[in-house]
Amino acid sequence: MIRYMLRRFGHALLLLVGVSLLLFILMEAAPGDFFSEARLSGEISPQTLHALRAQYGLDQPLPVRYLKWVSSAMHGDFGYSVAYNMPASTLLLPRARNTLLLTVPCLLISWLLAVPLGVLAASRRGGWIDRVYSGGTSALLGLHDLLLALLALLFALRTGAFPAGGMASLDVTGGLWVHWKDIGWHMVLPAAVLIVGSLAPILRHVRSTMLDVLDSPYMRAAEGHGINRFTLLFRHALPAAANPLISLFGLSTALLIGGSLLVEVVMSWPGLGPMVLEAILARDMFLVLGAVLLSTLFLIVGNLLADLLLYAFDPRIRTEA
Amino acid sequence: MRLADLSIDYLGSDGEVVSALRKVELEIREGEVLGVLGESGSGKSSLSNAILRLLPPNGRITSGRIEYRGKDLLALSQSELRQVRGAGIALISQEPALALNPVLTIGRQIIDVLRAHRRVSKEQAMEQTRAMLREIGFPDPDRISRAYPHQLSGGQRQRAAIAQALICEPSLLVADEPLSSLDTITQAEILELLQKLKGELNLSMMFITHNAGVLSSLAERVAVIENGQMRACGTLDELSSLDDAYVRGLIFPEKDLGRVLVQPQEPNWSVTEEPFLRLRNVSKHFIQRRIFSRRKFAVQALQAIDFEIREGSTIAVIGRSGSGKTTLARCIAGFETPDSGEVSFAAEVANQSRGVVQLIFQDAGSALNPRFTAADAIAEPLVIARQASPDQRSQRVRQFMEEVGLDPSWASRIVIEFSGGQRQRIAIARALAASPRLLILDESLSGLDLPIQAQILGLLMDLQSRHGLTYLHITHDLNFLSRFADEVIVMDDGRIVERNTPAVLFQSTHPATRSLIEASERLHAPGLEVAQ
Numbered sequence: 042m043i044r045y046m047l048r049r050f051g052h053a054l055l056l057l058v059g060v061s062l063l064l065f066i067l068m069e070a071a072p073g074d075f076f077s078e079a080r081l082s083g084e085i086s087p088q089t090l091h092a093l094r095a096q097y098g099l100d101q102p103l104p105v106r107y108l109k110w111v112s113s114a115m116h117g118d119f120g121y122s123v124a125y126n127m128p129a130s131t132l133l134l135p136r137a138r139n140t141l142l143l144t145v146p147c148l149l150i151s152w153l154l155a156v157p158l159g160v161l162a163a164s165r166r167g168g169w170i171d172r173v174y175s176g177g178t179s180a181l182l183g184l185h186d187l188l189l190a191l192l193a194l195l196f197a198l199r200t201g202a203f204p205a206g207g208m209a210s211l212d213v214t215g216g217l218w219v220h221w222k223d224i225g226w227h228m229v230l231p232a233a234v235l236i237v238g239s240l241a242p243i244l245r246h247v248r249s250t251m252l253d254v255l256d257s258p259y260m261r262a263a264e265g266h267g268i269n270r271f272t273l274l275f276r277h278a279l280p281a282a283a284n285p286l287i288s289l290f291g292l293s294t295a296l297l298i299g300g301s302l303l304v305e306v307v308m309s310w311p312g313l314g315p316m317v318l319e320a321i322l323a324r325d326m327f328l329v330l331g332a333v334l335l336s337t338l339f340l341i342v343g344n345l346l347a348d349l350l351l352y353a354f355d356p357r358i359r360t361e362a
Numbered sequence: 363m364r365l366a367d368l369s370i371d372y373l374g375s376d377g378e379v380v381s382a383l384r385k386v387e388l389e390i391r392e393g394e395v396l397g398v399l400g401e402s403g404s405g406k407s408s409l410s411n412a413i414l415r416l417l418p419p420n421g422r423i424t425s426g427r428i429e430y431r432g433k434d435l436l437a438l439s440q441s442e443l444r445q446v447r448g449a450g451i452a453l454i455s456q457e458p459a460l461a462l463n464p465v466l467t468i469g470r471q472i473i474d475v476l477r478a479h480r481r482v483s484k485e486q487a488m489e490q491t492r493a494m495l496r497e498i499g500f501p502d503p504d505r506i507s508r509a510y511p512h513q514l515s516g517g518q519r520q521r522a523a524i525a526q527a528l529i530c531e532p533s534l535l536v537a538d539e540p541l542s543s544l545d546t547i548t549q550a551e552i553l554e555l556l557q558k559l560k561g562e563l564n565l566s567m568m569f570i571t572h573n574a575g576v577l578s579s580l581a582e583r584v585a586v587i588e589n590g591q592m593r594a595c596g597t598l599d600e601l602s603s604l605d606d607a608y609v610r611g612l613i614f615p616e617k618d619l620g621r622v623l624v625q626p627q628e629p630n631w632s633v634t635e636e637p638f639l640r641l642r643n644v645s646k647h648f649i650q651r652r653i654f655s656r657r658k659f660a661v662q663a664l665q666a667i668d669f670e671i672r673e674g675s676t677i678a679v680i681g682r683s684g685s686g687k688t689t690l691a692r693c694i695a696g697f698e699t700p701d702s703g704e705v706s707f708a709a710e711v712a713n714q715s716r717g718v719v720q721l722i723f724q725d726a727g728s729a730l731n732p733r734f735t736a737a738d739a740i741a742e743p744l745v746i747a748r749q750a751s752p753d754q755r756s757q758r759v760r761q762f763m764e765e766v767g768l769d770p771s772w773a774s775r776i777v778i779e780f781s782g783g784q785r786q787r788i789a790i791a792r793a794l795a796a797s798p799r800l801l802i803l804d805e806s807l808s809g810l811d812l813p814i815q816a817q818i819l820g821l822l823m824d825l826q827s828r829h830g831l832t833y834l835h836i837t838h839d840l841n842f843l844s845r846f847a848d849e850v851i852v853m854d855d856g857r858i859v860e861r862n863t864p865a866v867l868f869q870s871t872h873p874a875t876r877s878l879i880e881a882s883e884r885l886h887a888p889g890l891e892v893a894q
Contacts, residue, residue: 166419256418258460265414266475266526267448276474280465356465356510 120327159247
């Protein structure tokens with residue numbers, strides 16, 4: 042078990058190095074840097090620009106810059122945001138916390154919704170519940186996150202029932218409880234958009250995996266032994282379907298984080314999304330790098346969690362391992 | 363239990379209605395074992411599924427009644443039906459590996475059946491499960507009930523499935539080919555167990571099989587099913603005295619072999635003194651290791667194997683599963699490198715670049731690409747060897763198909779449209795296309811019905827005399843051995859324990875050989891092999 046975890050950790054490290062290297066190369070390939078626009082203004086002399094570039098180390102060749110960044114990252118320093126004049130990590134960490142605050146509950150809620158619904162649809166194959174389900178998920182798949190977010194904003198504006206963006210009201214005062222209630226209130230719409238946006242693929246997978254299991258000879262055998270339907274579905278079929286579903290769980294974290302970056306921008310949730318967008322437009326190298334690495338880290342943690350769950354749920358994997 | 367006028371249709375994917383059973387009439391009396399004998403595809407399995415109304419969604423019972431103790435099962439509501447399932451009538455199926463849920467322990471699966479029918483506390487349920495497992499022949503029921511199906515052997519799984527079926531003391535057991543996926547010795551053990559249980563529990567049984575030999579010691583009456591229709595019904599003796607070629611073919615499949623058997627011809631290839639293949643002191647072990655612990659298990663698969671094969675001969679390798687037969691085949695075919703020792707072919711064979719050794723596997727269904735047509739599959743070795751133009755290739759494919767007894771006009775059919783026996787013929791044609799010298803038949807016949815086995819063996823013998831092929835026939839059952847093999851090697855625990863001609867071997871006193879022979883005798887119609 043410990044050796045397995047160590048190996049997974051090694052893989053994760055390799056992945057982070059790969060992603061950072063790729064980002065360095067891609068950012069280099071894109072034209073210009075943070076000071077490109079300043080050059081156009083004419084008020085700043087080329088000498089000053091040159092000096093600024095040298096000060097931030099932007100005049101050095103790519104491999105040197107990468108190695109320098111790696112060596113400082115090893116000491117916990119993930120670079121410096123040129124735009125904010127602050128260390129990238131100081132900027133990113135609260136943002137990352139906000140992104141997690143939004144995505145983790147969404148992940149849990151979508152799975153808690155999808156599993157019983159999927160089991161229900163699979164157990165009524167071909168019936169009207171199943172047909173509504175299949176039609177509904179198809180429709181959901183066709184809806185883009187962006188459209189959903191805009192609809193939610195429209196709803197908030199028209200009804201005024203929910204705040205139309207942000208994470209907290211400025212005028213709320215009171216204790217911790219009031220503060221959290223306010224945040225929760227702000228979360229409702231972005232969370233709803235994220236859940237609705239990420240639910241469809243999960244729903245479809247739960248249904249089709251359950252159908253595969255229900256068609257299997259051992260389910261027919263169990264049915265032949267007269268075991269009742271509820272036990273069959275939830276105690277026999279669902280554990281057998283867990284393996285592919287847990288793998289999907291790992292993947293769904295990726296989908297959700299991807300979706301969340303977009304939704305955060307549209308609904309002005311102060312997570313990583315708006316900051317990454319801003320940093321990319323400003324070519325604020327280390328901020329982009331830090332944000333992408335953090336997202337990668339979330340993914341890795343999600344998949345690691347999925348692996349641990351698999352280990353816990355599937356006896357076959359325990360024996361193989 | 364009485365089936366009256368039972369007909370079942372399947373709706374094919376192309377909207378075509380296929381009739382699986384037509385107007386079947388059967389009766390099983392209290393405490394009686396009824397054998398249902400038929401080839402694969404005859405509708406036997408539809409019969410067993412229909413009894414508990416477990417037909418797949420595209421199957422439909424179009425007419426008839428299924429009466430169990432006076433009640434028509436077809437008229438029962440779902441909840442009444444559930445009470446009959448498992449408690450009144452229980453089912454054990456062909457493939458115990460597939461009939462048990464892979465992620466639940468054996469104990470859980472048995473207890474769930476018990477608690478579906480009886481109000482018992484957890485402790486009582488555990489106690490009854492343990493008692494059942496002990497009854498079924500597990501000396502340590504606690505370990506088995508905590509085990510998951512993949513941790514058990516095939517025979518243990520079938521025992522567990524039987525325990526699951528019998529835990530609620532049903533009065534009728536429907537057994538659908540319960541032996542066909544097990545090796546001979548295990549088959550004999552399970553058969554013995556079923557006989558014992560029948561006596562102890564006054565169990566009625568419907569035993570579905572393609573092997574008449576099994577029924578001779580178990581069934582009071584036998585019903586023969588052909589193409590969904592009842593062909594005959596009666597005791598095995600009555601049936602074998604019937605003047606009906608189909609029934610006799612099922613009961614005495616070896617007669618079939620006699621018919622297709624070509625008379626031994628003068629060999630038209632040179633018998634060289636140099637052995638065709640020689641194994642010297644070949645050993646192979648595997649290390650199994652667990653990632654999460656440091657324990658390692660060394661499995662000694664082959665230990666100092668020494669033998670040689672003459673060109674044009676047939677050597678059978680027999681032994682129970684796990685005796686190292688397949689590792690031996692893989693070493694000869696070059697899939698595995700032996701730890702020590704040497705596998706060498708005669709010099710002139712070693713010069714032939716490729717295709718010298720061809721394997722034919724047990725399950726032709728999975729050994730052939732399901733998306734290929736028969737022609738694609740057979741032409742593949744030619745394509746790989748970059749031999750022949752496309753025109754010549756299709757010419758050769760037709761030739762090979764004719765040679766293995768397939769209609770060449772079927773060349774463009776997809777592999778999955780062929781039956782099991784036909785697929786095995788395609789696999790043989792594919793092997794022939796590589797112009798091999800040695801064919802390794804790795805349990806190539808085990809998945810097939812006995813009459814089909816006889817036909818394929820006849821084909822193989824025919825091909826041998828025409829092409830001068832050498833066969834290494836690996837098998838766990840001794841069907842037709844004396845008609846087919848020049849020599850038999852008995853393996854046990856990775857060693858060769860005996861090597862002899864079949865006739866001498868059947869008199870052997872070595873325990874490993876004896877147990878194989880006895881198991882095989884128990885499973886086959888009396889006199890089938892011994893009389894040779």
